[in-house]
Structures are given as C-alpha cells and as structure tokens.
Amino acid sequence: xxxxxxxxxxxxxxxxxxxxxxxxxxxxxxxxxxxxxxxxxxxxxxxxxxxxxxxxxxxxxxxxxxxxxxxxxxxxxxxxxxxxxxxxxxxxxxxxxx
Amino acid sequence: xxxxxxxxxxxxxxxxxxxxxxxxxxxxxxxxxxxxxxxxxxxxxxxxxxxxxxxxxxxxxxxxxxxxxxxxxxxxxxxxxxxxxxxxxxxxxxxxxxxxxxxxxxxxxxxxxxxxxxxxxxxxxxxxxxxxxxxxxxx
Numbered sequence: 001x002x003x004x005x006x007x008x009x010x011x012x013x014x015x016x017x018x019x020x021x022x023x024x025x026x027x028x029x030x031x032x033x034x035x036x037x038x039x040x041x042x043x044x045x046x047x048x049x050x051x052x053x054x055x056x057x058x059x060x061x062x063x064x065x066x067x068x069x070x071x072x073x074x075x076x077x078x079x080x081x082x083x084x085x086x087x088x089x090x091x092x093x094x095x096x097x098x
Numbered sequence: 099x100x101x102x103x104x105x106x107x108x109x110x111x112x113x114x115x116x117x118x119x120x121x122x123x124x125x126x127x128x129x130x131x132x133x134x135x136x137x138x139x140x141x142x143x144x145x146x147x148x149x150x151x152x153x154x155x156x157x158x159x160x161x162x163x164x165x166x167x168x169x170x171x172x173x174x175x176x177x178x179x180x181x182x183x184x185x186x187x188x189x190x191x192x193x194x195x196x197x198x199x200x201x202x203x204x205x206x207x208x209x210x211x212x213x214x215x216x217x218x219x220x221x222x223x224x225x226x227x228x229x230x231x232x233x234x235x236x237x
Binding site for chain 1: 227
C-alpha cells in the first residue's frame with residue numbers, strides 16, 4: 001500500500017512549508033489456534049520517502065519536487081550496462097560483414 | 099495468552115497509522131539569514147511471534163527429561179521472539195533564503211562509485227569478449 005501524505009507544516013521566515021511524503025507499508029498478521037496450542041506471528045515494514053515540499057506564502061503556493069538523484073544516477077549506469085553489450089554486438093556484426 | 103495474541107495483532111495493525119511523516123524532515127537550522135532543513139528517507143520494519151503449546155504424552159515419550167512430567171499431566175510451554183530495525187538515509191537539503199526556496203538533492207557517492215566501478219569492469223569484460231570475437235575469427 002502506497003500513498004502520498006502531507007506532514008505538519010514547518011514555519012520559516014513568514015513562509016509555511018508543507019512536506020509531502022510517500023508512505024509505503026505492508027503488514028502481515030497470522031494467528032492460529034489448535035487443540036494443543038495457540039500462537040500468533042506477524043511482520044511489517046514502513047518506508048517514508050520525501051516527494052516534494054509545498055511553500056505557501058502571501059504570494060501564493062509553490063511546489064518544489066524532491067528528486068532521488070542517487071536512484072536516477074544508478075538507473076543511468078544500469079541503462080549503460082545494458083546498452084554497451086548491444087553496441088558491441090552491433091560492432092561485431094559490422095566487423096563480420098566487412 | 100489470547101490477550102497477548104490480540105495485543106500483538108493490534109500492534110501490527112497500527113503500524114501504518116503510527117508512522118510519523120515528519121520523521122523525514124529534521125529541525126530547521128538558521129545561519130546568517132539562511133534556513134536549512136535536512137531531509138531523509140526513513141524505513142523501519144519488524145517481526146514478532148508468540149505462542150503457547152501443550153506437550154502430549156506421545157510427544158513427551160520422545161524426550162527423556164519430560165517423560166515423568168508428561169505421565170502426570172500435560173506439559174505447557176510458552177515462547178516468543180522478535181526483531182526490528184530502522185534505517186535513515188540523507189536524501190536532500192531544503193534551503194530557505196529571503197530570495198526563495200531551493201531543494202538540493204544529496205547523492206550517495208559511495209553507491210555511485212561502487213556502481214561505476216562495476217560498470218567499468220563489465221565494460222572491459224564485454225570489450226575483451228568483442229575483440230576476441232572480431233580478431234579471433236580473422237586468424
């Protein structure tokens with residue numbers, strides 16, 4: 001389950017900054033009852049990732065996205081790792097034709 | 099025991115509702131007219147288990163220590179365990195100045211450097227294999 005939630009406003013120098021956070025969570029619970037025993041088990045996790053911060057002032061409202069530069073950089077490197085073998089295979093094919 | 103089981107199930111159900119969104123944004127720090135707000139990505143998780151069981155005579159016969167007790171009646175046991183963890187990683191910095199507000203992302207240089215080294219190794223491997231295919235065939 002994932003949704004974007006507004007946090008408590010942060011007041012700085014006459015401006016109000018409202019954080020927007022994506023909350024991803026998953027919970028599993030299980031209980032069992034038998035003739036010889038009773039028990040329960042469960043697990044859960046919550047992930048909070050900042051998405052943007054909204055500035056509200058007298059001039060109006062402005063949204064500033066917060067991007068995950070690390071994930072973007074790693075994604076670019078992964079894309080390069082996938083493209084490089086394709087380019088080299090193309091070079092081999094051209095070399096064979098020549 | 100049933101009350102403890104219900105308490106455990108209720109605690110897990112409240113996990114999402116108790117998550118504090120403002121955990122991601124730290125206390126603003128103001129220096130020379132500029133205010134800086136640290137932003138982090140936070141994740142936490144845990145697992146729990148609890149149980150109570152009764153050993154039957156058949157089960158006890160396999161264990162010499164509990165054989166005598168099992169002969170008198172049922173042997174009960176209760177157990178439980180759990181574990182959890184929290185992780186917080188720097189994500190960005192929000193800078194508020196009289197001119198305006200800026201968001202400056204933070205890059206995890208260690209991860210990027212490691213990925214870069216792996217990419218270089220992968221590229222060298224692919225290049226070597228390509229050269230073998232090209233020049234190996236010509237020979």
